[in-house]
Amino acid sequence: MFIRVHPRQKYFLRKYMTTPTDIPPRWRLPLLACAIASLILGVAAGLLRMGWRVPLPSFDLVMLHGPLMIAGFFGTVISLERAVALARRWAYIGPLAAGAGGVALIVGAPLELGQWLLATGSAVLLVASSWVFWRQRALFTFTLATGAGCWLIGNLLWLSGLSVSAIVPWWSGFLVLTIAGERLELSRFLPPSPGAKRVFAHILAILLAGMTSATLTPRIGTLIFGAALLALAVWLLRQDIARRTVKEKGLTRYIAVCLLTGYVWLALSGAIILAAGGLAQGGLAYDAAVHALMLGFVFSMVFGHAPIIFPAVARVAMPYHPLFYVPLVLLHGSLALRLAGDLAANADWRSLGGAGNALALAVFILTVISALLRGRLSQRTHA
Amino acid sequence: MSELNEEAVRAALRSVNDPEVGMNVVELGLIYGIEIAPGTIRVRMTMTTPSCPMGAMITDEARAALKALAPEAEIDVQLVWEPPWDSSMMSAEAKKHFGW
Numbered sequence: 001m002f003i004r005v006h007p008r009q010k011y012f013l014r015k016y017m018t019t020p021t022d023i024p025p026r027w028r029l030p031l032l033a034c035a036i037a038s039l040i041l042g043v044a045a046g047l048l049r050m051g052w053r054v055p056l057p058s059f060d061l062v063m064l065h066g067p068l069m070i071a072g073f074f075g076t077v078i079s080l081e082r083a084v085a086l087a088r089r090w091a092y093i094g095p096l097a098a099g100a101g102g103v104a105l106i107v108g109a110p111l112e113l114g115q116w117l118l119a120t121g122s123a124v125l126l127v128a129s130s131w132v133f134w135r136q137r138a139l140f141t142f143t144l145a146t147g148a149g150c151w152l153i154g155n156l157l158w159l160s161g162l163s164v165s166a167i168v169p170w171w172s173g174f175l176v177l178t179i180a181g182e183r184l185e186l187s188r189f190l191p192p193s194p195g196a197k198r199v200f201a202h203i204l205a206i207l208l209a210g211m212t213s214a215t216l217t218p219r220i221g222t223l224i225f226g227a228a229l230l231a232l233a234v235w236l237l238r239q240d241i242a243r244r245t246v247k248e249k250g251l252t253r254y255i256a257v258c259l260l261t262g263y264v265w266l267a268l269s270g271a272i273i274l275a276a277g278g279l280a281q282g283g284l285a286y287d288a289a290v291h292a293l294m295l296g297f298v299f300s301m302v303f304g305h306a307p308i309i310f311p312a313v314a315r316v317a318m319p320y321h322p323l324f325y326v327p328l329v330l331l332h333g334s335l336a337l338r339l340a341g342d343l344a345a346n347a348d349w350r351s352l353g354g355a356g357n358a359l360a361l362a363v364f365i366l367t368v369i370s371a372l373l374r375g376r377l378s379q380r381t382h383a
Numbered sequence: 384m385s386e387l388n389e390e391a392v393r394a395a396l397r398s399v400n401d402p403e404v405g406m407n408v409v410e411l412g413l414i415y416g417i418e419i420a421p422g423t424i425r426v427r428m429t430m431t432t433p434s435c436p437m438g439a440m441i442t443d444e445a446r447a448a449l450k451a452l453a454p455e456a457e458i459d460v461q462l463v464w465e466p467p468w469d470s471s472m473m474s475a476e477a478k479k480h481f482g483w
Contacts, residue, residue, distance in 0.1 A: 022439070085436040132434045136467055144434055185432050188470050189404060189411075191483045244481060245405050252405035308402050312436045 022087035025315035031080050031092070032314065034099030036365075038072025041106050043358050050351040058108050066164045069294065070171045071118045072102025075151060078178055079125045084313050086128055094124035115159045122152040122174075139197060140184040143204060147177030150211060157215065165282065168290060169214040169225050173207060175298050176266075180204075180232060183259075187239045196239050203231045219278035226273025229293070233267035251307055251320035258304025261332060265296025268339075287350070288342035295357055296335050303328050306368055317375030318368070327364035334360055387453055389417050392424060395452040399444045401437075406480065408441065412472030415463060424449050425459045431468045438462050 045065040047054045056062070079094035098121025104114035129145040154170030184200055207228040214221025237243075237260070246256035269292035276285030303324070311318050334356020341350030396414060397407045408414060408428065416427040426445060430438045442460045449458045473481075 081436045082434065085434050085438065087439065129434075132432070135433050135464065141432070141434065182434075185434070186403065188431065189473070189477075189481045191478075191481070192470065241404065241481070245403070248405040251402050255403055305403075309436060312440045315440065 021089040022084075023089060023092055025313070028080060028084070028092075028313055031076060031095045031099050034103050035073050035076035035080070035095075037106060038068045038076065038099075038102035039361070042068030042073060043361055047354060047358055050354040051347075052351065052355060057106065060108065061106070063164075064105050066168065066171070067114075067118070067158070068102060068105060070175065071098065071122075071151070071155065072105060074175055074298070075118060075121055075125070076102060078175075079121055079128070080313060081309060082125060082128045082132075086131065088128075091124065091128045094121050094128060097121035097124060112159070115155065119152065119155040119159060122148065122155050126152050138185075139201060139204075140181045140188075143177050143181030143184060146204070146208070147174050147181060150174040150177060153211075162215075165279075165286070166215070166218065168279065169211045169222060172225075172290070172293055173211045175294070176207070176229065176232065177204070179298070179301050180236070183236055183240050186241050189241050190239070190244075193239075196235070200235060200239075203228055203235060206231070214279075219280075222273055222279035223277070226270045226278070226289070228270070230267055230270030230274065233263050233270060236263045236266070254320065254324055255304040255308075257325075258300045258328060261328070262297045262300030262304070265292045265300065265332075265335070269293035269297065284342040284345060284350075288339045291335065291357070292339060295331065299331060299361070300328070303331065303364055306364075307371070310368065310372075311375075316372055317379055318371045319375050319378065321367075321371060321374070324367055324371075327360050327367055330356060330363055331360035387419060387424070387456070389419065391452060392417050392419065392426070392449065395448045396426070396445055398448050399441060401441070406477055408445065410474045410477040410480075412474065412477070413468065422455070423457045423459065424453060425461075427461050427463050429463055429468050433464055 041056070041061060042065055044054045044056055045061045045068060048056060048062050049065060061068070076095045076098040079098050080092075083091035083095055097117050101114045101117030101121055104117055105111075126145065126148040129141075129148040133141040133145045135141075150170045151174035154167040154174065157167045157170065158164065180200075184197075187196070206224060210221055210223075210225030210228050212221070214225055240259060240263070242256035242259040245252050246260060247253070248256070269289045272285055272289040272292060273279055276283070276289065279286050279289060307318050307320055307324065310316070334353050336353075337349055337356060338353025341347065341353055393409055393414070397409050399408045400406065401408065401411060401413075404411065411431075413430065414426065414428050416425075418425040426449070428442065428445060430441070439462075442462050445460045446458050449456070449460070470478075
């Protein structure tokens with residue numbers, strides 16, 4: 001497909017989209033701080049929902065647990081990661097808008113303001129990701145751009161008045177496709193397999209079909225979505241380089257362990273959706289499936305990649321330490337307890353598991369901070 | 384200090400790893416060109432994709448490795464995207480490692 005570009009537009013494209021104009025790393029820190037504010041308040045809102053007495057600036061935040069976690073935290077962090085990769089100033093409008101959107105939700109600004117800011121952030125991420133696809137036409141760059149598109153669609157549907165639980169497939173699709181695209185990219189180190197690529201493309205199509213139909217007919221749509229998640233987990237477990245890198249040592253092995261355990265949760269999330277006959281909004285199966293996906297799969301990826309992404313974004317050293325496994329074990333253990341609580345309809349197990357999830361995230365943040373301090377100390381020693 | 388040649392530069396760059404893959408940038412085929420002129424080392428390298436956020440960090444690590452090799456030299460490490468990386472650029476050793 002060819003698009004005719006006017007010479008003036010061409011000048012604009014060349015000037016603002018291809019000249020490296022990255023921002024200094026210290027300017028990225030306020031954006032990270034916005035994301036972390038969304039994470040902390042989002043987790044606190046989740047705990048309050050489960051019956052834990054957690055102080056919140058406003059009780060309204062209880063209804064915003066999902067938006068704070070997915071859009072305010074992940075949306076900002078992923079947009080920031082993409083902006084750093086592109087090293088273009090305009091791309092930072094994405095994390096700026098998404099971060100501000102999260103803060104707008106926290107401070108109780110009119111809901112529409114937060115929703116518009118998040119929608120703007122997702123639109124910029126889509127432009128940034130499409131730009132990557134334009135530079136490198138490949139299935140994995142297409143998958144990344146499609147993931148950003150899912151976030152934008154979810155945000156627009158939320159703006160149009162749909163409930164958060166109704167748009168969960170789109171927001172989940174954003175995170176799932178972002179991760180899947182990155183894993184597909186890394187699978188290129190393995191011997192080329194046109195068959196595996198074809199299967200991936202089919203799974204992507206089924207995921208998209210599931211998300212689209214879930215908006216119109218939630219039961220059937222989420223069933224398709226669940227089946228696609230399960231298929232994707234099987235694909236990742238077979239095709240990811242983590243199967244090989246888990247035999248390495250140190251940080252490389254730790255990342256692989258995070259990935260492989262995350263894929264098990266992804267499979268479980270898909271299986272729960274299928275077993276429950278779709279994602280009935282608000283039920284115990286909904287809690288189990290969504291949190292197996294978001295905590296088990298997505299946060300495992302975060303735990304694994306923080307030691308390489310954080311130094312890339314903030315330009316600080318974050319040396320590996322075996323203690324990195326502590327929050328990972330806590331996360332998986334507490335999530336297993338939470339899901340057992342969902343399965344047995346045992347509210348105590350469920351809320352204890354939820355508190356354990358929050359504890360795992362807190363321990364993870366402490367691990368990151370201590371690693372950053374160690375990195376700083378060793379840099380000073382070597383200076 | 385040993386003589387500064389392309390092999391010495393390549394050896395220094397072997398200390399720069401992609402932590403996720405557990406392999407260095409030379410074996411992964413990310414080094415596109417090495418030019419050595421009196422007082423200057425010029426390296427052109429790439430990442431596997433423009434969506435990788437580690438570009439600036441890894442080029443900094445490459446600069447540090449080369450500075451350690453030749454403290455007096457002017458180091459110029461450029462991140463380039465042409466031609467796009469593909470797996471055929473990996474060394475025979477790297478391919479063997481990944482099961483080719």
